[in-house]
Amino acid sequence: MKKQWMVAGAAVLAVGVVAPWAVGYVTEQQWQSVTTEVNQAQPLFQLETRDYKRGYLGADFTGTVSVQNPDTGEEHEFGYQARVSHGVTGSLLDFSPSDDFGSEIEEIFPDELPRLTLETRLWGTAIVELTVPAVSVINDETGESFDLSESYGRAEIGDTGSRADLLMLWPGAVIRGPDIRISIEDFRFEQAMEHLTGDVWLGDGDMSLARLEIAARDEPLFRFDDFAIQSETFTEDNGTSIGSETLATLDAMTVDHNSFGPHRLAFVFSGVDVQNWNDLTSALTDMQAAALTPSGGDSRAEMQKQMESMNHINQAMLGLAGEGFSFGFPELSFATPQGPVTGEIMVRHPSLTDDEKDQMMMVMQRLTGNLDLSMPLALVEQYPELGMQVAPLIKQGMMVQEGDRVRVQGTLEDLALDINGNLIPLPPLF
Numbered sequence: 001m002k003k004q005w006m007v008a009g010a011a012v013l014a015v016g017v018v019a020p021w022a023v024g025y026v027t028e029q030q031w032q033s034v035t036t037e038v039n040q041a042q043p044l045f046q047l048e049t050r051d052y053k054r055g056y057l058g059a060d061f062t063g064t065v066s067v068q069n070p071d072t073g074e075e076h077e078f079g080y081q082a083r084v085s086h087g088v089t090g091s092l093l094d095f096s097p098s099d100d101f102g103s104e105i106e107e108i109f110p111d112e113l114p115r116l117t118l119e120t121r122l123w124g125t126a127i128v129e130l131t132v133p134a135v136s137v138i139n140d141e142t143g144e145s146f147d148l149s150e151s152y153g154r155a156e157i158g159d160t161g162s163r164a165d166l167l168m169l170w171p172g173a174v175i176r177g178p179d180i181r182i183s184i185e186d187f188r189f190e191q192a193m194e195h196l197t198g199d200v201w202l203g204d205g206d207m208s209l210a211r212l213e214i215a216a217r218d219e220p221l222f223r224f225d226d227f228a229i230q231s232e233t234f235t236e237d238n239g240t241s242i243g244s245e246t247l248a249t250l251d252a253m254t255v256d257h258n259s260f261g262p263h264r265l266a267f268v269f270s271g272v273d274v275q276n277w278n279d280l281t282s283a284l285t286d287m288q289a290a291a292l293t294p295s296g297g298d299s300r301a302e303m304q305k306q307m308e309s310m311n312h313i314n315q316a317m318l319g320l321a322g323e324g325f326s327f328g329f330p331e332l333s334f335a336t337p338q339g340p341v342t343g344e345i346m347v348r349h350p351s352l353t354d355d356e357k358d359q360m361m362m363v364m365q366r367l368t369g370n371l372d373l374s375m376p377l378a379l380v381e382q383y384p385e386l387g388m389q390v391a392p393l394i395k396q397g398m399m400v401q402e403g404d405r406v407r408v409q410g411t412l413e414d415l416a417l418d419i420n421g422n423l424i425p426l427p428p429l430f
Helices: 002-041 099-108 274-292 299-323 354-359 377-382 384-396
Strands: 045-054 058-068 075-086 090-097 115-121 126-132 135-138 145-148 151-158 163-176 180-197 200-216 222-236 241-255 258-260 263-273 325-334 341-349 368-376 400-402 405-413 416-419 422-425
Touching (some): 002 045, 002 075, 002 090, 200 274, 241 274, 263 274, 263 299, 274 299, 299 325, 299 354, 368 377, 377 384, 377 405, 384 405
Antiparallel strands (some): 045 058, 058 075, 075 090, 090 115, 115 126, 126 151, 135 145, 145 163, 151 163, 163 180, 180 200, 200 222, 222 241, 241 258, 241 263, 325 341, 341 368, 368 405, 400 405, 405 416, 416 422
């Protein structure tokens, strides 16, 4: 028995000795794989690793992060360095700005630098944490200043990248200038994501902001109180389609010390075919990548890529319509001092048979929908700009006065929009 325990102890010791080396090797391969996947997934954010020096208990490497402006194509490059510690089951990567860039960061964070760490596990789990310390900066020449409270972000990625849980906490910030003051209080973001297929993800998320206030000289005070968004995306029809429900709420909006609320806006979509939706998002990504990638002066090749992407988009749109879907705003409710603005806007497309799909030439031909909006007449009379827009619609019969409110009702069918009995033909856009 004693010999067996000695053999077992020797085996454990051997594993403990070899494990850091094996973990270090796997960590290097994982980091290279992550870098490749990030660079291939999108064109705006690129990672480059240099001088990866792996040792027994740790490693060091440097690299750059390149961020591209999508409007101008201009790139901004930032250097970083990382220290890696190898354990028995995983590694800890501690990132910091490169030496040539660190002095600029230290001017903003003189006492403590932001910290970014990546903790990895051999079974495919990774935890990213970012802590940004509190900071207070004052520019004596311009009179500008900003104060930021300590913020924290965390992302836990599991199942080899097919699941992610995100969290961001930002207690607040105050930005001041000679003529303006902007304050943000208690921002929170949480999201749980699960990969379905391709570029399609499921999950739910919550975002909240306790207060946003803007006070500018010679301008009325503007403030949001208790803004929140809740969203959930889920599968339907045994996983062949997806649906989503999103609700945005605002407890109160203040303009020039006059507060009114609450406000609600709901958005939903249902019956969206998974495969065609994935094809559509992939085609849109390819089109964006082609627009940002230099063509080397070959305009014909660039035009060919754009036409191929547009063809894929059209085919995906027809596929989505053929399977049927619905989307829109089932609830709109905005409070005003004169009364609530309420409404509903929904658009639908029926599911088609195989023969109908073969004969379908455009999406809009079978679209149906409904529109119903109502607002207080006093609101129209209070604001001349709004009244100038509404008065012609009332005269044309597009809007109808019902007591102390004005209302517009409409239906969409057969490439025409019927608004209060007025038929408006629609162009076949897609």
